[in-house]
Amino acid sequence: PMTGATPRRVALVTTAGDRGxxxxxxxxxxxxxxxxxxxxxxxxxxxxxxxxRWQRAGWTVCPMPQMARLSHxxxxxxxxxxxxxxxxxxxxxxxxxxxxxxxIHAGLAARRIGRPVVYHVHDLFNSHWSADGCLHRxxxxxxxxxxxxxxxxxxxxxxxRSPLFRWTRAGNRDQPATQIRAIPNTSDFxxxxxxxxxxASIGSA
Numbered sequence: 001p002m003t004g005a006t007p008r009r010v011a012l013v014t015t016a017g018d019r020g021x022x023x024x025x026x027x028x029x030x031x032x033x034x035x036x037x038x039x040x041x042x043x044x045x046x047x048x049x050x051x052x053r054w055q056r057a058g059w060t061v062c063p064m065p066q067m068a069r070l071s072h073x074x075x076x077x078x079x080x081x082x083x084x085x086x087x088x089x090x091x092x093x094x095x096x097x098x099x100x101x102x103x104i105h106a107g108l109a110a111r112r113i114g115r116p117v118v119y120h121v122h123d124l125f126n127s128h129w130s131a132d133g134c135l136h137r138x139x140x141x142x143x144x145x146x147x148x149x150x151x152x153x154x155x156x157x158x159x160x161r162s163p164l165f166r167w168t169r170a171g172n173r174d175q176p177a178t179q180i181r182a183i184p185n186t187s188d189f190x191x192x193x194x195x196x197x198x199x200a201s202i203g204s205a
Contacts, residue, residue, distance in 0.1 A: 009039040011092045015067050015101040017048035022098040022122045025150065029096075030059060041090055043106070062090045067101065076105065083109035096120060100139045107142035116145040 010033065012026045023044075030040040039060075044050040046063035054061050065082040083106055087095060095110035096118045097103040103119045110117045119139070 008037075009041065009090070009092055010094045010096055011041045011043045011062055011087060011090065011106075012096050012098065013043040013064065013102045013106040014050065014098045015045060015064070015105060016099065017045055017050060019050055019053065021150075022120070023050055025120070025122070026098055027054075041092065043087075062086060062092070064106070067105075079105050080108045080112070084112040087115065088113045094118065098122060100135050103139040103142055103144075104135070107139070107144065111143055117143065119144045119147045121147060121149045 012030055014023055014026060016023060026042065030042060034040050041062040042051075042054045042059045043062040043064050044054070045066050047066070051061050051063060064086065065079050067079060087106070087109055092110075092115060094117075095106055095115050097106045098120045099122055103117075107117045107119065119142070123136070
């Protein structure tokens with residue numbers, strides 16, 4: 001059971017405009033977490049198909065700013081600032097990011113307002129020094145309290161292929177990569193519970 005110190009309002013964040021696998025996971029999590037008393041906010045770009053569908057379905061939404069290409073650094077900084085303001089105004093206790101772009105932007109926004117982050121990794125790690133590979137590495141450098149992989153193979157790709165993932169940042173402490181949790185079937189568990197029950201992690205983020 002949850003305690004009074006447990007975060008009660010959680011933002012599930014995507015930067016995708018259209019529904020994909022990550023958004024299906026978000027919907028499954030939202031339904032199950034909501035059934036257990038968690039106040040879930042579905043966060044997606046304002047005006048997107050995702051946000052409109054969730055509103056029609058009766059979810060409480062948290063509109064995020066429109067995204068541009070991740071290479072547009074100045075715009076990205078404005079997006080982070082706007083996200084931080086919106087997450088603060090929504091009184092979010094915990095930010096759960098889904099995907100690389102969401103982790104880079106919403107993860108940094110959460111850090112700015114002092115909220116813990118759970119990073120849900122959906123993609124195999126790109127080990128090349130391409131644009132995508134650099135973005136994967138950048139996402140791994142954003143501080144998290146916990147990292148969840150969608151499958152064992154995704155978790156293994158980060159542990160074995162990325163030297164940056166030997167250690168992930170957890171607040172002001174280093175967290176070993178063995179803390180990555182591979183959770184292949186979202187409907188069978190509550191990943192937040194693993195995080196909620198560790199009050200030290202909540203306090204350090």
